[in-house]
Amino acid sequence: MVSQAPTLAQPLPLGPLALPAGDSEEVAIWTLLESVCDPEIPVLSLREIGVLRAIKAVPPLWQLWITPTYNGCPAMSQMKEDLLAAMQQAGKQAEVLTCLAPAWSSDWITSQAKEKLRAYGIAPPHALAQQAGTQRIRLVPKMHSERIACPQCHSLDTTETSQFGSTACKAMYKCLACAEPFDYFKPY
Numbered sequence: 001m002v003s004q005a006p007t008l009a010q011p012l013p014l015g016p017l018a019l020p021a022g023d024s025e026e027v028a029i030w031t032l033l034e035s036v037c038d039p040e041i042p043v044l045s046l047r048e049i050g051v052l053r054a055i056k057a058v059p060p061l062w063q064l065w066i067t068p069t070y071n072g073c074p075a076m077s078q079m080k081e082d083l084l085a086a087m088q089q090a091g092k093q094a095e096v097l098t099c100l101a102p103a104w105s106s107d108w109i110t111s112q113a114k115e116k117l118r119a120y121g122i123a124p125p126h127a128l129a130q131q132a133g134t135q136r137i138r139l140v141p142k143m144h145s146e147r148i149a150c151p152q153c154h155s156l157d158t159t160e161t162s163q164f165g166s167t168a169c170k171a172m173y174k175c176l177a178c179a180e181p182f183d184y185f186k187p188y
């Protein structure tokens with residue numbers, strides 16, 4: 001089915017989003033949706049990982065705007081279903097809409113979420129030098145020159161064992177200090 005794509009009056013925000021405060025219904029929905037986690041990284045909410053970008057009231061509906069982490073991410077349909085299920089449980093009508101521009105960046109993962117990733121055993125992505133308001137054209141994943149710290153013992157004596165880890169967005173590393181294998185969330 002082809003339908004006219006709804007648009008937001010304002011462009012989606014760039015960068016990590018803080019959980020808004022206040023007593024509006026919109027804030028209540030942001031708070032409610034903190035329970036909806038990345039299906040591949042169950043310690044991070046979709047806001048924390050930078051996928052849930054905006055919530056807009058279009059009575060009687062709530063529009064939930066998401067940006068895929070990268071094209072073809074197999075977790076996206078699961079994320080949509082989980083958002084809709086959480087809204088339905090709360091008795092709210094909702095639709096999930098996808099916004100492809102601006103493109104998601106691992107810079108949108110909140111700093112608290114990066115700490116949670118590390119505690120979960122995944123080395124968080126390094127920040128990319130990205131200026132607000134500029135659009136990067138990404139033809140190939142950026143090569144990371146920084147050393148990746150082991151999330152277990154924090155040693156920088158680590159080596160990449162595979163470009164792809166448990167999911168395509170992660171690489172596999174091994175710590176040469178403590179011998180622990182771990183995932184590295186690649187910067188995009």
Ligand SMILES: [Zn+2]
Binds near residue numbers: 176
């Ligand atoms: Zn280690």
